[in-house]
Amino acid sequence: MTLLFAHADCPTSVLALRRLGAARADGAALVCVAQETPEAAARLARRTGVAFTVLAEDSPYPVSRAHGVDAVPTAVVLERGEEIERVVGWDAAAYERLLGVQLPGEPRSKPGCGARWMYDYGARGGLDELEDMFERGWSDGLPVIPPTRERVEAMLGGRDRTDSLGFIPPGHGEATLERVAACAVLAGCKPAYFPLVVAAVEAALDPAFNAHGIAVTTQPAGPIVIVNGPARERVGLNSGMGVLGPGARANMTLGRALRLVLTLTGGALPGALDRSTLGNPAKLGLCLAENEEASPWEPLHVERGFAPDASTVTVFAADAPLSVSDHRSLTADELAYVLATAAGATWSPFWWPMDYQSLFVVCPEHAALFRAAGWRKARLREAIFEHAVRPARELNRGETTPYVKAADPEDRVHKWTDADRILIVVAGGEAGRFSAVFGPCGGMGETAITKEVRWTT
Amino acid sequence: MSCSVHDVVRLEERGVATAAVGTQPFVDEALEQARVLGMPDYRMVLIEHPVQVATTEELHRRAAAAFDAVVSRLTVTSRGS
């Protein structure tokens, strides 16, 4: 007889049970030992449609341990009570041989997962720990990963935990590497992401960034992270479809880690020292990787003076992105005009000119149009700057500038004080003609800061 | 608001008595910021919000209404004030 050890949180176990269930594997020869409560085992059986017996074995999993099962699914073949063979993971050929059934479908093999006790943290119910995190105030409103000493050590990767990146306004909490690592754990980062988290915090603490002003303003903006260079592939960042989120763990957790450092260690808690009237969804954290491969231009970090093979993190205080749809422009100039017009409404429709930066995220299809027209990035920047212009009389209403009020009504007023306020990156999926523009956090000074990622401890 | 609190805390530490003025909605931010900077007893003078759309006359009226509080911040030792 064969004991098939499995549990419901292992996708390979579920796959194995589904395949075996569909093949109507012989119940007399095969018994599933589910590392679950009886209720959860019953749910697993129903979900996978198995016809053979499923037994439930709850913590401390004596039978699993007695058979030395530390991975699932594991099939232990017994003859007269003695083990004669075991199959670890999904192996269709082995199961076909053992059970005399056909098991069609892909994949034919797949690695398994750790046994159930590797997911148990001692507390029955597991969620108690997560509630504790909320109660301590270590959350941004979503569940966080408890920063145990082991997880923080793993995140530090050998770095000196007492090294300090500086004091974070407005609360002046010190950003020791240990605290930064704790925030990275809370956010759900893998240790491989940590060098980028460190670089992002360094960028945010650069005095030119003005983390203080950005943290306490009533404006909606929050720091977003743009990654360039080999780091993108090294840590598995998304620069393509859905780049602005959600979906990719590296993107979501990296952006979130920076925000947790500023919020928890820095003390800029929403509703307390963070006075943002509305906030914005991107303030949960936003990290995008530039799609350098789809771009006809030099990437952001090269423009800003870094080597192409350097990995960099650029932090920019941005409000929520404005989507720019354009499925009809046939010329580069037309498309530039559309981008410029859309950008005109961002941050403030009439406070022109603004001396703050805007970030354009140009999608690959739009970038291709500029490539086909032979437009370099500088030309696009100039075109956007030139097209975002209106007569003062149109701007002289509501929240407008002293400049507009004093100008002749027919004076042409630009959106920005200078074209160099315009930042451009390429990102997004191959198909679809939607670009985006992010407004600034106004009045803060220089808001985009780029730092190189240091991989060594 | 937070930056003003930073300024006045630094001035107070260096022996300069101050009165920082802000608008009502920022009362808790001001208290929290002062607390984290180690001056939990610092109190701002608070006036009506909003200010951006008020007339000059109205701003003068609010200044006159707040003047006694400003003077008491500058000339009496805090009683927790």
Next chain:
Amino acid sequence: MDYVSPFDERTREPRRLAPRTADLRGRRVALLDISKARGAEFLDEIERLLRERGAATSRHAKPTFSRPAPPELVDELVRDVELVVEGLAD
């Protein structure tokens, strides 16, 4: 459970406010504008009333409201005046 806290939980040593005296007459008072719109008008009236009380006033301004005052400005105030009214934070 042994967690690493993301908070910097060291309590800051409480700091004392500067000493005050009872009188405004003859005192040097700075009006420090944080440079948000409309603040100057508010401070104009405060200044007028301070002068009525016999204080000697001076006007100063931060380069921007979005950052703490630059160290040089703080040094200048500490050197040149006795009292500061800072506004208008909205």
